[in-house]
Amino acid sequence: MNQATPLASPKVTVVGSLNVDLVCRARRRPDTGETLIGDAFDIFTGGKGFNQATAAARLGAEVTLIGSVGADLFGDMLLAATENERINNRFVTKRGEVGTGVATIVIEPDGDNSIIVVPRANMALTRADIDAAADEIANANVLLLQLETPVAASAHAAAIAKAHGTTVILNPAPAQPLPDSLLASVDILIPNESETELLSGIKIDNHEDARRAAEVLRGRMVAAPSTAVVLTLGVQGALMLTATESAHVPALTVDAVDTTGAGDAFCGALATTLASGETLRGAVAFANAAGAAAVTVVGATPSMPTREKVMTRDFCELSDLL
Numbered sequence: 001m002n003q004a005t006p007l008a009s010p011k012v013t014v015v016g017s018l019n020v021d022l023v024c025r026a027r028r029r030p031d032t033g034e035t036l037i038g039d040a041f042d043i044f045t046g047g048k049g050f051n052q053a054t055a056a057a058r059l060g061a062e063v064t065l066i067g068s069v070g071a072d073l074f075g076d077m078l079l080a081a082t083e084n085e086r087i088n089n090r091f092v093t094k095r096g097e098v099g100t101g102v103a104t105i106v107i108e109p110d111g112d113n114s115i116i117v118v119p120r121a122n123m124a125l126t127r128a129d130i131d132a133a134a135d136e137i138a139n140a141n142v143l144l145l146q147l148e149t150p151v152a153a154s155a156h157a158a159a160i161a162k163a164h165g166t167t168v169i170l171n172p173a174p175a176q177p178l179p180d181s182l183l184a185s186v187d188i189l190i191p192n193e194s195e196t197e198l199l200s201g202i203k204i205d206n207h208e209d210a211r212r213a214a215e216v217l218r219g220r221m222v223a224a225p226s227t228a229v230v231l232t233l234g235v236q237g238a239l240m241l242t243a244t245e246s247a248h249v250p251a252l253t254v255d256a257v258d259t260t261g262a263g264d265a266f267c268g269a270l271a272t273t274l275a276s277g278e279t280l281r282g283a284v285a286f287a288n289a290a291g292a293a294a295v296t297v298v299g300a301t302p303s304m305p306t307r308e309k310v311m312t313r314d315f316c317e318l319s320d321l322l
């Protein structure tokens with residue numbers, strides 16, 4: 001495989017959230033009832049849907065984003081950002097009755113984060129919004145979903161994708177129980193460790209636990225050769241489980257400044273690489289490098305890497321990616 005040369009023009013459609021991230025950097029999280037003086041403050045675009053759409057666009061995919069913002073300054077900021085990233089925003093609906101989604105984020109010196117998301121307009125996305133964009137789902141190579149928009153809308157999008165042969169990837173974040181109606185249409189599930197624990201009921205303390213949990217999750221999906229689970233395990237890397245293969249991809253060692261959005265870079269990269277026709281094993285290796293690149297930059301959307309950045313020696317395991 002040679003990821004330095006992009007393959008055929010991949011088409012990725014994302015149903016997901018658009019947020020504005022209010023980011024404080026501080027030496028630690030405040031305790032209950034405590035006021036703490038922080039070190040820095042930034043306002044960034046974010047939201048798992050917009051971040052993943054941005055990652056896919058920067059990595060060379062033709063991207064459509066289906067979502068919902070408020071008729072306010074933050075909504076305008078996000079719509080302008082979709083244009084900057086060359087993301088088709090025709091199906092991002094502006095709603096007058098509710099404000100744009102926001103996330104308040106605290107980043108500690110080691111790069112770890114705590115996030116509160118208030119979804120607001122993201123939760124106003126309807127099945128009718130999905131129907132309006134049905135052609136963009138049917139004609140995509142990959143449909144990419146998360147859980148910051150209504151599950152009913154995502155399940156509807158997934159069913160349309162399934163009926164048209166579009167590969168469905170679900171990043172079940174933030175963690176919540178998943179209805180079988182959604183799982184029935186998912187080809188590839190990409191949970192992180194805490195999401196895996198919630199969905200499988202298995203506490204993950206080592207690789208064997210992770211593999212067992214992945215098996216439980218894959219057992220809840222349709223019993224087809226194409227279904228797979230890819231667990232993202234932070235500093236432990238990623239674990240991929242298909243009908244025939246279980247593989248662990250170790251994490252790359254980098255200087256982390258902000259882990260926010262690393263999972264989004266991983267999902268956007270995996271979707272784009274698969275949509276290009278790459279194998280799942282190759283896509284996981286590339287996504288692993290994209291996630292590592294993301295943690296070296298402050299801010300979620302700003303950290304979504306380009307293909308050139310992922311392909312530098314800092315981020316790719318040459319044996320896997322070249």
Ligand code: RIB
Nearest residue numbers: 019046047048103261300
């Ligand atoms: O995954 C990171 C994202 O989670 C942030 O951009 C924030 O908006 C929340 O949605």
